[in-house]
Amino acid sequence: MDKSLGVIARSIALKLIEKRPEIQLICPVLLNTGDEKYENFIESAKIIAIDGCMTRCATKLVENREKKPFKRIFIPDMSKKYGIKPTKELTLNEENEKLAEQIMEEIIKELEDVDVKKVLKSPKFEAIEFFDITVDKYHFNVPKEGYYFNENDYWIKPEGKTALLGISDYLQNAAADILFVEFPEIGSEMEQFDDAGSFESSKTVLQLISPGTGKTIRVNKALENNPELMNQDPYQKGWFIEIELKNFEEDKELLLNGPDYFEYMKEKIMKEKNALEQIRSEKDV
Amino acid sequence: MKKKVGIIACSGESLIGGTLSRAAARIVVEKLRPNQTIILCQPLFMAGNLEKHGGQEERDFAKNHPTITIEGCEEECAKIAVNRYSGTPKATIYIQEYIDAHPEVKTNSREKLGEEGINLAEIIAEDIAKKVDELYRTK
Incomplete structure (x- = not known):
């Protein structure tokens, strides 16, 4: 998060939820602070982990909750794939914006094949009095x-x-x-x-x-x-x-x-x- | 020898507070006090115990150095994390207080700070730098 790779990762996530509002953004830190915010959601959801650097913290933090990411995105690999270097500036430059956009589109395309609505399972129901x-x-x-x-x-x-x-x-x-x-x-x-x-x-x-x-x-x-x-x-x-x-x-x-x-x-x-x-x-x- | 100060910012994935906290942290560490501070990556700090590039170094640093947490929202994740794994942070900055104090600042979105947002991040960074100076002096 302290590097531009993290800024790109975050930008992709924000672009994704703008494009497909049925996707919910999970703060990896909040997910691991014991907060109950994601308790029910994470039970049934498929998770895409977007890792900015080698530490692959997003994946690790999902796995800490005993979940396996449905898809993993590793920004350095994507950066190589599209031939765009991450900027060192505080905010993304035009090229990096383009990279985030391209990766987001790639994820969306893949999700369309799966249909994101189908990967969101039905809520769990318990006996009611x-x-x-x-x-x-x-x-x-x-x-x-x-x-x-x-x-x-x-x-x-x-x-x-x-x-x-x-x-x-x-x-x-x-x-x-x-x-x-x-x-x-x-x-x-x-x-x-x-x-x-x-x-x-x-x-x-x-x-x-x-x-x-x-x-x-x-x-x-x-x-x-x-x-x-x-x-x-x-x-x-x-x-x-x-x-x-x-x-x-x-x-x-x-x-x-x-x-x-x-x-x-x-x-x-x-x-x-x-x-x-x-x-x-x-x-x- | 004086100890460097750790800066750990909210990861705030979906909040403007998160974007501001990260930008302010980077301004302090990269521009204002590069020789007195170290940035601690909060997701890495939380993940901890990784075989490679593990977050234990981040936790150990915060255990042995004064640390400032920057909170993007009321969840106070950075403070909770430091308290849990390293001890009490020496200072905490609440981004919401700055947002409330500067209602005139309109950021472009939660992703893009725009010029006004960057200006606000610089104001926050100046305050963090003052805290760094206090902590760096006392060591």
Whole structure:
């Protein structure tokens, strides 16, 4: 990092995340200071290590976390390959910028063959404990913990600096069979309560109203072929998108936790049930 | 004989604070106090125990010499690293304080400092150099 080779390595990484926002940049030092920031991500991600010099610290620091890099880039080799010498200046000169650009393009090309979205595996899911209620023939559940809800019936499940978003069991019941999904662009930013994509059911078209502020980093591609996952498993396999959170503590102020949302949902269901019964009884009269 | 001062800067991969900390460290070590300072590579420091070009030298240096950490963000990785492997750093510079104190400075991006960013790195480097002088005198 104290040499221009390190500056080139860093420049490539920054260019990569600008070009492909679904790629997440990992600070190799923070990765090894015991911080939990990357805990979940590193479990499932494929890692590209970009080493600036012979010490190959980036690779070493990834291996310290018992992970093997999916791809390794060694700047001195690349410098030879493209015939461009690293500058000794504080900032990159035009030639070195070009070198960083070329290496970045080379990585992107290789990733396109693999498809970076495929190398990001599905999130891991564990057993959930639910609050539940059955009204008439309909059964509704709400996770007891780990999930937060807005009053529009969308959930957010934070995991460190990222979060999954999806629809509640109540909403999937109300929407009926979900047939199509439309995701926001990877890299698109949203404020809390902004639209974050949409989905269409046999009854209606709904916008997903984001419970959090952040940037879309991943979408649940499985829903494109199997949108019914949102009905079958709304809290896990039916997740909609993943975002990089901006300030979840602030978002939380306008959200309900599991127990509070369960009460809110019950009240809403009972009101709807009573209203429906009222209409039916008026019709009968 | 006076002991050289170690400078260890935030690796700050995705932050403007990281870019500034690295630039400031290099200005001190390459231009302002080349004979009184040694730059310590933080990723190498963290990796440690490598068979070749191993980071143990970096850790040993920080153990036996006064060290200044430069933090690009609130994670304080440089300080944590030195504390863990070498002992308490003699001084810590927080880049965010400079960014807050100079809101007029607009850097081009987190990658490219631009002229204003380089000027800010020089201001930070001057302060680091003053710390170096204090530590170098006391040894």
